[in-house]
Amino acid sequence: MFTYTVQQEGLTIEQLLRENWRLGKKIVHELRMAKAITLQDGTPAIWKEPLAIGTLLKFDFTSSPSSYQPVAQCEVTIRYEDEHCLIVSKPKGMSTHPNDANDTDTCMNHVMAHIKQNGGSYAEHVHRLDQGTKGLLLVAKHPIAKSIFDRMIEEKTIIRKYAAEVQGNLRTDTGVINEPIGKDRHHNTRRVVSTSGQHAVTHYEVVQRFKNSCIVHVVLETGRTHQIRVHMAHLGHPIIGDTLYNARQTATNDYELHAIQLEFHHPFTHEHIIIIDK
Known part of the structure; x- marks a missing residue:
């Protein structure tokens, strides 16, 4: 199913799974029972045997298929x-x-x-x-x-950056919004800042200012439903067009929120991945 090249001298498979990847007991047990890990030549790997840097491990196991029905042609x-x-x-x-x-x-x-x-x-x-x-x-x-x-x-080691145009001009160029978010008891789909809500942290930076709006780049520390929309509205600067959060309506009757960047250290290839959406 996939391969992994050992990056650390003397690492055992047991250490790789439990300490480096910190996999749960259930999945580790399933891999062991399925004899899912072999060396490059197909020889079963010995889990507690130290491995040399560069050793290629093959992981081959049966997983339950995902339930999503495929469309005729991928168009994303x-x-x-x-x-x-x-x-x-x-x-x-x-x-x-x-x-x-x-x-x-x-x-x-x-x-x-x-x-x-x-x-x-x-x-x-x-x-x-x-x-x-x-x-x-x-x-x-x-x-x-x-x-x-x-x-x-x-x-919080996968960094998710967003861009949005918000109403008005934020007073500071950068800031952190640390306000819990919960469901709005009076509206099925809305969320609100609430003392009984879930912990939520949003970092923002103003990157461009206009007369009646500004462009902000936002980094999420948590991932609550509507988090950016709720937090920006809480500051009095809702995303333009986001009428659910009391912003003014646009000609398209829509709001612009764009997940522009993902950044992380790849746990398998050990590359530093930065992907930007245009």
Whole structure:
């Protein structure tokens, strides 16, 4: 299913899985039972044997296929892909994933078309984007990658940068919004800053100022529903066109929020990955 080149002299498979990748007990047990890890020549790997730098390990195991029904042809742009993940540019107006059985034209349905065309059966999004938000979405191509990327999101080592035009001019060029976000009891889809909500932290930087608005770049430390939209509105500077959060309406009756950059240290190739959406 994928290969991994050992980067550390004397590393054992046991250490790689439990200490470096910090995989859960269940997935480690499943890999052991399936004899899923072999050397380059197909010889079963000995889990507690120290390995030399450059040793190629092959991981071959059966995972449950993802449930997304593929569309006829993938029509989302793929910005990056390797054995472990892909990064797509989700269009505005498209949901990240299906919300019911009839929802079959989401970003993940398009991703699955690409995966199936290339002989795969597994793809799971690591984070999500609101339907009205366009831009970069990280997708894991096997369960080990999903587990590691999920942890990286929790530990804030995947940096997600967004761009938005907001109403008015923020007083400071940079700032941090540290306000919990919860559901609005009076509106099904809205979120609000609430003392009983979930911890949420947003960093912003003003990159361009106009007479009645400004362009901000935003980095998420957490990933709450509508986080950027709620936090900017809380400051009194909602994203232009975001009428759900009391912004003025635009000619397109839409708002512009763009996930412009993903940055992380790749846990398998050890490259520093920076992908920018245009």
